[in-house]
Each structure stands twice: as structure tokens, then as C-alpha cells.
Amino acid sequence: MQLNTRLGEYGGCFVPETLMGALEELEDAFLKIFPGSAFQKELREFLTTYAGRETPLTFCTNMSRDLGCRVYLKREDLLHSGAHKMNNALGQALLAKHMGKKRLIAETGAGQHGVATAIAGAVLGLEVDVFMGEVDIARQALNVARMNMMGARVIPVTCGTRTLKDAMNEALRDWVARVLDTHYLIGTVAGPHPYPTLVRDLQRVIGDETKKQILAAEGRLPDVIIACIGGGSNAIGIFHPFIEDKAVRMYGVEAGGEGLDRKHGASLCGGRPGVLHGNYSYLLQDAYGQIIESHSISAGLDYPGVGPEHAMHKDSGRIEYTAITDTEALEAFLYLCRTEGIVPALESSHAVAFARKLAPDLSEDTIIVINLSGRGDKDVETVRRYMEGKQ
């Protein structure tokens, strides 16, 4: 490898030997093609005229009044495909095309990354196969239909936990077999080097825009930024450009599931470092290192690992990591619907829920930015059942 593969002590390249050539090839494209002005211009053009960047930074009048501070939402839910995943999928698909690859594979949990990859494949003329756990196929039927409509094959994953973790295992296995013509379009800031860095560089557009927008709106940087974390790509995307702005407090919100003492998906809050899916980072695992099944109401956060850059920021204390339970997230989903007329993804609802928890400690001139990473159409059925259950 030409670059340092570590982020702090985390990250690395823990993959079968057969994949090392493909990772070297990808790193080479990341160094040579990706920074070039032609590639950047083409990507910017796609993001602007096709995907709908920049996304708005919305001041929430009602929520601000209710919470007693100044609340902004970064509206990645308004991006084409309905989530921030589009930034990464378009960027990697374009890179794959420049590398001469014919086929994209992807893993997906909630289906948002699968949909974004299906879209990118359709518009760029690349074949797409998406690996998705059987459990997730059942709970995210709408997104499965969307992928199929755009010509992607959705391959059900029936091994292990039949969720995101095993979808990633299957995608890696497929890649080992088809490494010569296929690009593995990883959806988050995890996986082996150079993925965590590549995906972060494709998602940092969220934070770059936010910085410009908040300065225009308020004349200063925010006091607090909140984002949900599964693998952590939307969070790194908004956090990264603010890392050196030490006065900005940042919170990453993990899936607390049924509570940290029960089933959850909070690797940073409730796990310890280990190696899974090509990188060294925090994991949910038993004493021997066997991976433990994660749980979250939101398929996109239902993952026992997390990107290595978050592990680094956890240890340094630069970013604070916390968790929100399934019930708190569901309540925040309904809260944002009623208060602002915005339907958030259940993933993003975790960030909204934490803002509600934090608010009582904040003064009224405190500026909070919540990264609303995706929209919640896909979760309507889950939330409807929750509402019925409460009655």
C-alpha cells in the first residue's frame, strides 16, 4: 500500500490474500484518478444536476421553540435516493467506471445503500448485484422493490444473522471470486483500507456544505453537531470538516436497541476493539472474539462494528459517543413528523432523539445541527405497527 492504512491505531487491511491486489488497484485509483480535476468536475456535476446537491440546512422554528435552543437539520433526506448514501455510491461508481470495472456489488442493511448503488449503476451503465440479509429484505420491502425496478439483482443472504453483517460477508466472498471485473462498493466508512478514507472523502461534502451554510445563516459555527452511527458514514461526513474546530461539540449516536445491558448495536459504547470485515475497530464480540449478533429497530444501524475513524475519535475524546434505544428513536420519529412535517429515517431518528435529551442542558442561543441522514418512507410500516401496539 502507498498510504498509511491506519487511522490512529485502527483500520488496516485484514482481508484474504486474493483481495490485496484489488485493494492496491483501488488505492491507486484513489490517489491518481480521484483527485484529478476531470474526475472531480464530473462528480460535482453529477452531485449537483443529478442528485440534487447542495442539500438545504433547515432552521426548525417549532423544534427550536420546543427544545429551547436553535435547531438546524442538514437535509440529506432530500438528496436523490432519499439518503446521504448517494454521495458515496455516485463517487465510487464513477471511480469504478474510470477503473474499467463492469460490475458493482454492494451490501445493504436498510436498503438505502443498495438503492443508491442501483441508481448509480443504472445511470452509469454498470451491472449491479446487491447482497441483503433475509431479515432485512422482510423489513425493508419497499427498498427491495426500488432496487429491482432499477435493474439491480437483490441476492438474499441466508447465512449467519441474515442482516447487514452477513450481507457484508457475502459481498466480500463474491468479490474474492469476481475480483477482476467487479468493484465492491462498500456503503460505509468501514471495511479494509482504502475504503474508510475514500468513503469519508466522498461524504465530507455534507460537513463542508454545513459549515458554509451555518456561517451564512448565523455568522458562526454551531455549538453542537449530532449524527447517528451504524458504520458511521453520515456522521464522519458531517463531523470531519469540523474536527479542527475544537469549540464544536460532536455527538455520534449509536443504536441502543433494547438497552446497552440487553440487545443493541452500539459497538463504540458497548464493544471493544477487534478485527472484522477487513479493519481493526470496536466490535460487539464475546470473550473469545466471536462476533455477537447486534440488534436495532433500524436495519441501517443493525451492525456489530463501526468505522475505524470513529474508534480513533472515541479514544482521543474528540467526539462523544452515546446510544439511543429503539423506543426513544420511534418516539423521535413521530416527534419530527408532528413538529416539523418531516419524516426521518429511523436511523436519523436516533440523532433527533439525542437532541431532545441534550436540549434541557443547553441555553437558548446554542446552535445545534442534526444530520438528517435519510428520509423515513421505508420505515412507515414499522412505525405504524409501533403506534398500533401503543394503543
Place this chain on the structure above:
Amino acid sequence: MNRLKEAFETRTKSLLMTFTVAGDPDFATSLEIIKALENGGADIIELGLPFSDPVADGPVIQQADQRALASGMNTDRFFDLVREVRKSSDIPLVVLTYTNLILQRDIHTFYQDAANAGIDAVVVADLPYEEAGPYITAAETAGIAPVMMVSTTTSPERLIKILTVKSGFIYLVAALGVTGMRQKTDPVARKLLADLKSRTDIPIAPGFGISDREQVREWTEAGADAVIVGSALVRKIEDSLARPDTLISEITAFVQSLR
């Protein structure tokens, strides 16, 4: 002298290395199976220490891992099993596992425990040269042979570095993709074997996809120092589980059929 090294140095023909998952389907049966493998003519026993997320393995070995884990296999029990094998056998024993299980025990502790139990070499399926440094050091300190993998996608620059490691043998990934049976041997991999033989004295052992007598013969004739048969054998175990009375004799017969 390391049992593995001795086996390679005194060999008069290609060695047969059989792979099974330790604890599949349970501790006691697994021990019986290992005996059957040795009786059937295996020269080296490769034992999988099962991991919950084996990304280099196809469905047959994944399921064997799951059966073993469900029956209570873990790193402590694995070393117990190896000690049991060692009570009655001096056959070279190789472990195949994944990085996290070594890391969580502490790298040095793992290799020391492996050596104490009677392991000769350790293969780590998701540990390329770039990450292997501390593991190679720990292995050598404990008197265990590290094993590097080489694939047809390994670049010439990386191959040079990989060949500097004093591997117990080089595990030649004989087919692109995960472990599992293949119909034919890959001519590119056979060419790689010839290239490796011309460049190093380290024994070369192809594995992945080698499933019957014909393929074992092809690799033997191509000059392999050992030939690894895994998924086909694990599948045989899986198929025979329904017939516990003949399980052991069927496995012995299967190993005998490989050459």
C-alpha cells in the same frame, strides 16, 4: 525438530493435508474423525478453529463452523482438543483461523498456547503480509511456523516480500473465490506453482477447490509439496452425519480414495 518441517524434509511423495473444522459436529466425534483421517493416510492435519464470520470460506465450511460453534467449540476447547490428539499422535498439526480469534487471546499468548498444545503451524485466512508482522514474530518466538498465502492475484512486488518470510509452507490459493469444490484446476494457479518452485525452497501447498483423486494427482504431478483437501471432506462429514455407525469408516475410505 518441528514435526511439519520433518514431514516435508523426509517426504518421498506429495503430502496429503486434510482440512476439517475442530468440533464439527462435536468435540468427541471430531476427535474420532481426526483419527480416521490419519488412519486413512493424511500426512498433515489442518484444523479449522471456527470463527463466526469466515469471509474466506464457502457455504460448506461456514456450516461446519456453525455446527462446531453451536456444539460449544471455542479457543480454549480447541487447545483441549489438540492436546487430546497429541496424546496418541505425532502427525503435523496446522491451525487455520481468522485474525480476531488470535488478537482477542493476545497474539503472543495464542501462539504460546498453540505451541504448548502441540500445534506446528498457523494459517490466518484474513491476515496478508502487510498486517502479519506481529503475528510472525509471535509465531517464531513460540516455535510455530507462520504460513503465508499466495494467490494468482498477488502482485510481483508483494510476492517478493512474502517470500522473505520463513513460512512453514506457502498456502497457494488454487482458485479465485472462497473455499469450496471446483470441477477443474486453474491453469494460472498451476503456472504460479511452477514459478514459486523456481524461486523458493519453501514447500508449496495448493488448497481451495481441490476435491478428488484426479485433482490431487494433477497438483502432485505439477510439483506440489502437499495438496490440501478441505470442503470435499467437510461435505463428506456433513453427508455422513446421518449415519453415525459408518461415519468413521466412510471418512477413512474417502481419504484413501484421494490417492
